[in-house]
Amino acid sequence: MTLAQIGEDELLARIFPLLPVPAATSLGPGDDAAVIASGIGETGIVLTTDTMVRGKDWLDEWSSAADVGAKCVAQNLADVAAMGARPAGLLVTLIADAATPLQWAVELSRGIGQAAAAADTGVLGGDLSSAGAGVLSVSITAVGRLDGPPVTRSGARPGDVVAVAGTLGRAAAGLELFLAGDWQDARADAVELLSAQRCPSPPLAAGPRAAQAGARAMIDLSDGLVRDAGRVAAASGVRIELLAEALAQDIAALAPFVGGEAARACVLAGGEEHSLLACFPAEQELPQGLPQGFRPIGRVLAAGPEGPGVTVDGVAPQVSGWDHFGG
Amino acid sequence: MTLAQIGEDELLARIFPLLPVPAATSLGPGDDAAVIASGIGETGIVLTTDTMVRGKDWLDEWSSAADVGAKCVAQNLADVAAMGARPAGLLVTLIADAATPLQWAVELSRGIGQAAAAADTGVLGGDLSSAGAGVLSVSITAVGRLDGPPVTRSGARPGDVVAVAGTLGRAAAGLELFLAGDWQDARADAVELLSAQRCPSPPLAAGPRAAQAGARAMIDLSDGLVRDAGRVAAASGVRIELLAEALAQDIAALAPFVGGEAARACVLAGGEEHSLLACFPAEQELPQGLPQGFRPIGRVLAAGPEGPGVTVDGVAPQVSGWDHFGG
Structure with a gap:
């Protein structure tokens, strides 16, 4: 059986039981972002990650490298915002065919940098990996800070x-x-x-x-x-x-x-x-x-x-x- | 010019100036992990990310999916440890050809889960993305906690x-x-x-x-x-x-x-x-x-x-x- 045959939801149902949740976690997988306690009152650090793959999440014919970078930042920071948190930084992973033009990577970085700066945040680190012919993907992990308890998906009440x-x-x-x-x-x-x-x-x-x-x-x-x-x-x-x-x-x-x-x-x-x-x-x-x-x-x-x-x-x-x- | 022609170090030198560092960062890119202040004394949260790509970082002939998962955890947690920090959680991204066997993803998760549990940590969240034929990569972002100032690369002194x-x-x-x-x-x-x-x-x-x-x-x-x-x-x-x-x-x-x-x-x-x-x-x-x-x-x-x-x-x-x- 392949991933295509089982589908995303059932795949997650199979793998979640194999993955322990860390001890001091305020909120584990399943919401827009996870939350770990910061140690100060009810505040915490939120963490989320989102990936874009060429040919699946964008086409080069439609989107510039700067578009891709800015979109990947936006997707991740929206998850941070949806917890009620402010951005604290990004980690960026580029997996690229070594034949990728340098200019594409530079424009990607420009898009990431501009979108991050517009959101009053920036890049904490990242990783570069080479991959096979034609492969190009951008993964971002976003970190945020909460000033109070996180806003989850589970608190809605009749009458709201x-x-x-x-x-x-x-x-x-x-x-x-x-x-x-x-x-x-x-x-x-x-x-x-x-x-x-x-x-x-x-x-x-x-x-x-x-x-x-x-x-x-x-x-x-x-x-x-x-x-x-x-x-x-x-x-x-x-x-x-x-x-x-x-x-x-x-x-x-x-x-x-x-x-x-x-x-x-x-x-x-x-x-x-x-x-x-x-x-x-x-x-x-x-x-x-x-x-x-x-x-x-x-x-x-x-x-x-x-x-x-x-x-x-x-x-x-x-x-x-x-x-x-x-x- | 391609990424292969310019090489990793020169690529980083080109893109770093385009990436702002977030305001409350204690330590930005360039060490084993970045550090953001937790807000309590000199302690902080460390963050690092590391990716493995099939055909570059492992071969299926040599390594099981569980090996790959455990190795990716080990690489990331070693970076956390190198700052003097304890693991606080992992975010896992799987980018996979939809034709990837379900069993491979399950065994990967088992390897990640076991390696995380052995290090007294676990998985906070992650992302799944499909990609073209044959593509398979695993990215992990690791989070850690410091009990004091981070140990960086820059503090060695003659006589040590x-x-x-x-x-x-x-x-x-x-x-x-x-x-x-x-x-x-x-x-x-x-x-x-x-x-x-x-x-x-x-x-x-x-x-x-x-x-x-x-x-x-x-x-x-x-x-x-x-x-x-x-x-x-x-x-x-x-x-x-x-x-x-x-x-x-x-x-x-x-x-x-x-x-x-x-x-x-x-x-x-x-x-x-x-x-x-x-x-x-x-x-x-x-x-x-x-x-x-x-x-x-x-x-x-x-x-x-x-x-x-x-x-x-x-x-x-x-x-x-x-x-x-x-x-």
Whole structure:
């Protein structure tokens, strides 16, 4: 049996029992990032890692080396932000065919450096490895600091307001445009969607703000709104009800570029957006309303007899997922 | 120009200026591991990352998946130990052709889990990515905790005693036996050398012990005794004088397997041993002598007119190095 045949979720289910969790771990695998205690009160250090592989996570025809570097930083820092943490540094691993142009590695580093600097962080270290013909991958481990307890996926409670910081569906709409093939002559507003696919701009500062404001659960939208909201629902044992009305403008903004049907799919299921989804105590409990950058898009309800899940105006949406090995 | 043409050192020299170092970093890139302040006194968190690629860092004919997992853990934890830190957790990234057998991934995880448990640590998280046909790589980021200031490469002072914890040259001698080709019928004592190549056993506990005992500089022997001692010499601005007499037994132990000339090369230049080289204040300054597990193999001298470097009985040894891209 191969990895493709078993798929990512079942593979993880097979290997997790073989991997001990370190003793002083506050939070092990399974959330956006792990947490180890810093030793000071309830604060901690968060750790996460995310990899990009040429041909799977990017195509050289669409993305520059600087795009790849900046995107890999963004993906990792979004996971840090989703715990409510601030970035403390990155470790970068480049696995490259020795025939890779020097200029590509230099531009990758420039993209990483600029994205890190924009997030007020930088590079702590890394590793270089050579690999076979055509192989090129970038792995980043991001480290963050918490000022208080981490915001996990499991704290949502019925009555909470569901809110999002950042855009929805734009990276996926950009991918649609790339796949449609006529992107090289794109209009200026379409180029913004292509850019969102090449390199997302997660609302990193909104993560610690949400934690400060009392967010009870949070996740980075890497695999699509419904799928990632479903992870919060499952971890918290609740139903997350999204309001179609609250998403209508996101869909309408994308429809002229990809059509109405695809626009809805992008908003509900589009991956790689790296916006933040958070659940807050119902608004009346927050004297100052939602923290800056967040807008309400739904409610947390008690899980019904069908168990935890996600609904849009009461109906479970049909969206497809993504499996690294199964495709 | 390609990565192969420019080589690893020059590539690093080109990209380091593009990578900002995070603000609260106690120690950035360039040592065995980076250090960020934990916020408590002089203690800190150390971070390091190391990758293994099939066909470059291992061959399936020689190494089981469990060997690869355990070796990748050992390499990373040796870097943690070389700072004087204790392991606090690992993040593991597997980049694999989707046609990789499930059993390989399961055995890899078993090897990682066992090596982590033996070092009293475990796995905090990780990432899975698919890649093209035949690609298989394992990257680990290791996190450690310091009980005091880190032991860097730059603190050696003339008069210090140079000591090593762990074996010398055994992994390289094992590689010689593999390359010689008749390893499948190896005698029991030769099998131990093959095992040292498949998976080293770094003296991890000796690292924090050395820090506790006042080690002024330390490094993990990943690229060979002379090359790694040279890094300490360069960072500290000193000459490291190794005593041939202190290495004679290490060489004699390997000579029956690989011949006297190769045995000397293995001890002086053999990589992947992951023993610890440390410099301590001259023995009279240490009431209890060297910490458990360390044996003296040389002295730190002032750098002469020829600058920092390494000598054996006063002579600069001729040893070859290793470049990931240049070969």
